[in-house]
Amino acid sequence: MPVDVGLVHVGERIRKNDMHVELGGPSVEKKFELVKVRKPGEIRDGAITVVGPDLSAMEEGGKFPLGILVEIAGPQLEEDIEGVIERRIHEYTNYVEGFMHLNQRYDIWVRVSKKAYAKGLTSLTHVGKVLIDLLKNELPIIEKIQVTFFTDKEAISARYAEAMASYEARDARARGLTDDDVDVFYGCALCQSFAPSHVCVITPQRYANCGAISWFDGRAAARIDPKGPIFPISKGECVDPVKGEYTGINESARKRSLGTVSRIFLYSAFACPHTSCGCFEGIAFYIPEVEGFGIVMRGYGDVTVNGLPFSTMADSTAGGRQVDGFHGISLEYLRSPRFLAADGGYARVVWMPAELKEQMRAFIPTDLFSRIATEKDVQTVSELRDFLSGKSHPVTERWKAEELVPAEETNGAVQVFSGGDFPVMAGGFKIIFKNAKITADRVIIEPIRPKKPGEGA
Numbered sequence: 001m002p003v004d005v006g007l008v009h010v011g012e013r014i015r016k017n018d019m020h021v022e023l024g025g026p027s028v029e030k031k032f033e034l035v036k037v038r039k040p041g042e043i044r045d046g047a048i049t050v051v052g053p054d055l056s057a058m059e060e061g062g063k064f065p066l067g068i069l070v071e072i073a074g075p076q077l078e079e080d081i082e083g084v085i086e087r088r089i090h091e092y093t094n095y096v097e098g099f100m101h102l103n104q105r106y107d108i109w110v111r112v113s114k115k116a117y118a119k120g121l122t123s124l125t126h127v128g129k130v131l132i133d134l135l136k137n138e139l140p141i142i143e144k145i146q147v148t149f150f151t152d153k154e155a156i157s158a159r160y161a162e163a164m165a166s167y168e169a170r171d172a173r174a175r176g177l178t179d180d181d182v183d184v185f186y187g188c189a190l191c192q193s194f195a196p197s198h199v200c201v202i203t204p205q206r207y208a209n210c211g212a213i214s215w216f217d218g219r220a221a222a223r224i225d226p227k228g229p230i231f232p233i234s235k236g237e238c239v240d241p242v243k244g245e246y247t248g249i250n251e252s253a254r255k256r257s258l259g260t261v262s263r264i265f266l267y268s269a270f271a272c273p274h275t276s277c278g279c280f281e282g283i284a285f286y287i288p289e290v291e292g293f294g295i296v297m298r299g300y301g302d303v304t305v306n307g308l309p310f311s312t313m314a315d316s317t318a319g320g321r322q323v324d325g326f327h328g329i330s331l332e333y334l335r336s337p338r339f340l341a342a343d344g345g346y347a348r349v350v351w352m353p354a355e356l357k358e359q360m361r362a363f364i365p366t367d368l369f370s371r372i373a374t375e376k377d378v379q380t381v382s383e384l385r386d387f388l389s390g391k392s393h394p395v396t397e398r399w400k401a402e403e404l405v406p407a408e409e410t411n412g413a414v415q416v417f418s419g420g421d422f423p424v425m426a427g428g429f430k431i432i433f434k435n436a437k438i439t440a441d442r443v444i445i446e447p448i449r450p451k452k453p454g455e456g457a
Contacts, residue, residue, distance in 0.1 A: 002120025003097040005130055010091070010193040014100040020117040021058045023066035023151070025109040026299065030156050032106050032163040033068040035086040040073040045144040048128035052152030055112060056122040066110060067150030067159055070131065074143040083170050084221040084230070085135065085142075087212045090279070091190055091229070092134045093127055103279050104212040105167055106160075107298055124149040141224060171332050174214035177204035179244075179266075179338070185233045186218025187252055191277035197260035198277040198320030199253040201233065205338045206244075206266050209280035211330035243268045243342040261322065268342035269293070269327035276328025278318040282356075284340060285313055286325030289381045290388055292350030292395040293340065297331065302375060305351045305384050335363045346372075347394040351384060368394070 024031035058064055068089060086104070093101040098116020102109040112121060128147040136142055150156045179185075181204065188200040188208055202208050204215040213221075213230070221230035236248030244266030253261045263272040269284055282297040287306055296304050296313070303309045317326040327340075339345055346364050354374035361369065371391040378384045389396055 001096075001126055001129070002122075003099075003116050003126075005095050005097065007095060007193075009097045009099075010094045012094070012098075012100055014098070014111040014113045018113050018115075019111040020060055020114045021055060021112050022063045023108075023110040023112075025063065025111075026301065027063050028065050030106075030153075030160045031066050031108050032156070032160055033070075033086060033089050033104065033108050034159075034163040034166060035070045035072065035082045035089075036166070037077045037079055037082060038071045038073050040144055043071050043073045043144045043146050045146065046132060047146040048125045048132070049146075049148045050124050051148060051150045051155045054123050054125075054151070055117065058151075060114075064151055065153050065156050066108060067148075067156040067163075068108070069148040069150070069159065070135075070145065071148075072135075072142045072145045074141050076141040078220075080216060080220045081224065082166070083212060083214065083217040084224070085139070087190060087210070087217075088135060088138075089131065092131055094193075095134070096121070096127055096130055099127060103298070104210045106164065107281065124151075138228075139224065170214060170217070171207075171335075174204060174207070174216055174332075175335065177215065179203045179205045182215070183235055184219075185235060185246075185249065186213075186215065186222060187231050187233045187256065188213055188218070189229045189231070189256065191279055192256075192320075194279075195275070195277040195318060195320030197257040198275045199256050199261050199264065200277065201249055201252075201264060201266065201274060202230075203266065205336045206274075207330040207332040207336075209274070209276055209328045209330050209333075211281045211332055214332075240265070243271075244338065245272070257320070260320070265342065267338050267340060269340060270324050270343065273322050273324065273327050275320050275322055276317045276326075277320060278314070280314075280317065280328030281330045282328075282334075283310065283313050283317050284327040284329050287350065287381060287384070288325075290350055290385050290395060291348075291398040292388070292393075293343070293348050294351040295329075295334070295349060295356065296353065297356055300353050300356075305373070305375070305378060305381060307380075334360055344394070350388055350393060350395055351378070 070085065070089065072085065090101050090104055093099055098113035098121055100111045128149065131147055132145050135145060150159060186202040188202060191198055191200065200208050202213055202215055202218045207214055218230050221228060222232050233252045234248040235246050236251065237246065239245040239247060245263065250263050253264050261275060264274055265272045266274060269286060282295060284293050284295055285306065287294055294304055294306065296310050298310060300310055313326060316323055317328050333339055340348060346368050349372055351373045354376050357372060357374055371393040373384055373387045378387050
């Protein structure tokens with residue numbers, strides 16, 4: 001290997017100015033990583049193939065498509081293990097100095113640094129060798145393995161359908177089980193190198209935030225690698241069935257986060273929400289002006305109805321913190337009957353991109369579908385409020401209980417906020433306003449612009 005390989009490099013971030021090339025990512029429509037169990041005769045053990053231009057043939061600063069196919073064989077291997085090994089691609093490729101891998105499945109995003117390229121990381125075959133060596137070493141049940149990298153757009157398109165079908169088959173299998181049907185949940189520590197206090201809890205009805213690990217995947221991973229990053233969590237006593245609080249989860253959270261996180265609500269975005277790493281597929285974000293939630297997924301490139309793009313809100317959501325109103329979620333969690341159950345579920349969702357809304361059509365209650373706004377309906381929170389009022393969205397019932405205080409009772413002050421349960425983080429404290437009505441004599445809105453070179457403080 002021309003560069004170092006080790007745990008010390010996990011969590012390395014390669015900024016745009018430091019990258020040689022980018023593979024996958026938000027600017028590429030189709031990308032994937034997939035693990036498939038094959039028959040031994042179908043695999044040439046140790047083979048590493050690059051279909052399309054290799055790193056050495058890519059123009060510096062360019063952005064290229066990427067597909068990663070890992071094929072494995074062994075008498076103890078079953079399809080149940082595919083998703084587990086697939087998630088290890090994220091972990092092991094990040095061991096490579098100067099190679100940054102983010103996200104999973106159809107959202108992968110890779111960057112190669114200029115320094116690593118200069119040292120000789122000029123071929124994806126080096127990364128393939130790391131994958132083969134580490135997977136065989138950590139999981140001896142893999143007897144044969146071959147890795148194929150696709151950087152040709154047409155070649156990726158041909159394999160993309162297979163990848164998406166595999167993901168859907170795994171997800172559909174997990175939908176038949178409920179959290180009440182099992183005695184054990186699972187935790188995942190794969191992302192703690194990026195977010196040390198992140199505590200990922202995987203249940204039948206709450207997928208891992210990355211969308212790559214189901215309850216079945218967690219069970220399979222814990223069985224084949226008992227000392228690995230995926231581990232069982234005893235449910236313990238159910239403290240609150242609506243919010244989804246369990247003593248076993250709380251105990252595991254305190255231990256795994258070294259005391260940073262002591263309580264977790266599986267089905268709420270408030271008070272003690274499930275933590276978020278950085279690989280979440282989407283964000284449920286609270287819009288206090290309308291008492292509802294917006295939903296945005298990683299691939300959405302425009303600003304949302306609150307004026308913020310996904311990337312900005314991701315900074316407020318990630319890092320293993322519990323941030324009220326910014327909730328990292330997976331696409332599969334949107335299909336769960338317990339999606340934000342403690343907060344109202346879809347009856348509290350007021351905005352989502354049109355493409356996502358159509359994708360979730362079968363899981364959104366019929367009477368709510370037309371009442372949820374998209375970017376095609378509204379552009380601002382003010383327009384959103386008018387839309388929701390005109391559609392008689394369920395959140396408007398919350399408004400009726402918080403009617404404006406008459407002007408004579410506020411000495412002419414204007415109400416600037418009204419909320420039933422609004423959290424604020426300040427000075428290291430969490431302040432929650434219950435049924436708050438805030439007024440002000442006047443409101444001043446000033447634009448903030450970066451200072452130009454030479455300007456004073």
